Amino acid sequence: MDLLNDYKGEPKELFEKWFEHAKKIGIEKPEKFYLASLGLDDFPQVRTVLFKGFVDNCFSFYTNYQSHKAKELAENPNVSALFYWLKDDMDHQIRVCGSVRKMSKEKSEEYFHSRPRGSQIGAWASPQSEKISSREDLDKKVQDLEERFAGKDIPLPEFWGGYLIEAKSFEFMILRKDRLHDRFLYKMLDGVWQRERLAP
Numbered sequence: 001m002d003l004l005n006d007y008k009g010e011p012k013e014l015f016e017k018w019f020e021h022a023k024k025i026g027i028e029k030p031e032k033f034y035l036a037s038l039g040l041d042d043f044p045q046v047r048t049v050l051f052k053g054f055v056d057n058c059f060s061f062y063t064n065y066q067s068h069k070a071k072e073l074a075e076n077p078n079v080s081a082l083f084y085w086l087k088d089d090m091d092h093q094i095r096v097c098g099s100v101r102k103m104s105k106e107k108s109e110e111y112f113h114s115r116p117r118g119s120q121i122g123a124w125a126s127p128q129s130e131k132i133s134s135r136e137d138l139d140k141k142v143q144d145l146e147e148r149f150a151g152k153d154i155p156l157p158e159f160w161g162g163y164l165i166e167a168k169s170f171e172f173m174i175l176r177k178d179r180l181h182d183r184f185l186y187k188m189l190d191g192v193w194q195r196e197r198l199a200p
Ligand SMILES: Cc1cc2nc3c(=O)[nH]c(=O)nc-3n(C[C@H](O)[C@H](O)[C@H](O)COP(=O)(O)O)c2cc1C
Pocket: 029, 032, 045, 047, 048, 049, 050, 051, 061, 062, 063, 064, 067, 068, 069, 070, 128, 129
């Protein structure tokens, strides 16, 4: 897999080609990426989340809208997202910078209902990033919710949904021998993607 040096297309399509390849060769959880935001204390914060496909041309992921990340994104929507795939002929990194916005409720709802019932209950049960008293309390909450929603559809919690990352730049890197990697930065300028090679 070596599609970069002569690539002429759009960066999103290149991302898709690499992502498809990562899936094809059986990389475990190729959709996982590291999402960095600016913490409320001005320290960068990074965490793993799962890429759930392109929606309206943007990277999508889902989370709790009251989590630490959500509070940070409400203050500053600028993020950096890092994918790294390593297996066989693939030793590739992609860094995306962009801004996030919340996904429409309808799209979040559609995704929420496509999830296993246990994950839907899990979303309801967890006040993500908040202090909780014990594992037992969390398990009890799950049990209560299972009773509350028994035999019913589970609605989308108000505090849960998707974000869309609109990419402003992409940096693609193929790792090479002697650390002489190939590295290309795509930046959007006046509505057109510009590409430049960076030193590794
Ligand atoms: C492999 C993996 C995948 C994860 N995927 C998600 C995800 O898609 N959404 C999410 O909210 N948290 C996900 N998490 C948990 C986050 O890394 C993080 O702990 C959580 O979102 C709370 O982050 P925050 O306190 O910065 O808001 C995942 C963790 C791992 C290890």
